[in-house]
Amino acid sequence: MADEFQVKIENVVAFTSLDKKIPLLEISNKFEDAEYAPESFPGVVYRIKDPRAATLIFSSGKIVCTGAKSIEKAKEAMHKVVNDIRKLGIRLPVKFTITVENIVASTQIAVSSKQTINLEEISFALENVEYEPEQFPGLVCRISEPRVAFLVFGSGKIICTGARKIEDIYVALGKLKEKLESIGVKVKPMKWMDEEGKAKEVNKPKPKK
Structure with a gap:
């Protein structure tokens, strides 16, 4: 059987595509736990403390979550990132699909x-x-x-x-x-x-x- x-789940990688342009420089300047070095990587690395995960945010609107210890935590982290971006006044779709990769x-x-x-x-x-x-x-x-x-x-x-x-x-x-x-x-x-x-x-x- x-x-x-x-x-034991070690890592869950999930992604979503918001089909909305995201101003990476703006969010990297306003998010405390964000890293942005476009000369070496095209996205913003945004680390979440609770749930513990790292997200990659791209200007195309694609967001990738890695490091979560469950599917539920990966989805929770993804929703948190989207909500944090919305708080900057950036309009994003209300509904979006999260896919486990x-x-x-x-x-x-x-x-x-x-x-x-x-x-x-x-x-x-x-x-x-x-x-x-x-x-x-x-x-x-x-x-x-x-x-x-x-x-x-x-x-x-x-x-x-x-x-x-x-x-x-x-x-x-x-x-x-x-x-x-x-x-x-x-x-x-x-x-x-x-x-x-x-x-x-x-x-x-x-x-x-």
């Missing part, structure tokens, strides 16, 4: 303290994988449906990138588990621990009605 995995998540599978996952063996046994330890310590495994990529490390840590829905992470993890177990790799998901060493629930998928 894929939902046995304890998944990428969810980065991590999980952990149990590995013996005396062993690590043999990534080289996996790279020879499975298709659609890349393993070049001289360049990167993890094995890259791509899943076509849903379209995501996994970074698998010898320690048992697994990072998922490319998902656009939380459910896709669990579906893809189920497929990754099947692939690994088909070549004899035992996949035993671990629970995340809090500071006191107690297992805690992290981003469980919501049951479908």
Whole structure:
């Protein structure tokens, strides 16, 4: 079962397009936590403290949010940015669509303290994988449906990138588990621990009605 995995959301990247020209110099001068260096980057970097996230604001009206720890927080940060721009007297659309572009998540599978996952063996046994330890310590495994990529490390840590829905992470993890177990790799998901060493629930998928 894929939902046995304890998944931790590391980053959510989302964007919106307001179809409205935004005066970047004006907002960079009036926003305390804004950075604007047009000679090196065409947008304003505006950091949000609550929820904690960074946004990229472009003159075309496109806004990108990164660094949020959930889809809800990414959307909250996006609405905050738009409201902050409105407070400067800049008219923006009342309604706009926020699209999730990428969810980065991590999980952990149990590995013996005396062993690590043999990534080289996996790279020879499975298709659609890349393993070049001289360049990167993890094995890259791509899943076509849903379209995501996994970074698998010898320690048992697994990072998922490319998902656009939380459910896709669990579906893809189920497929990754099947692939690994088909070549004899035992996949035993671990629970995340809090500071006191107690297992805690992290981003469980919501049951479908």
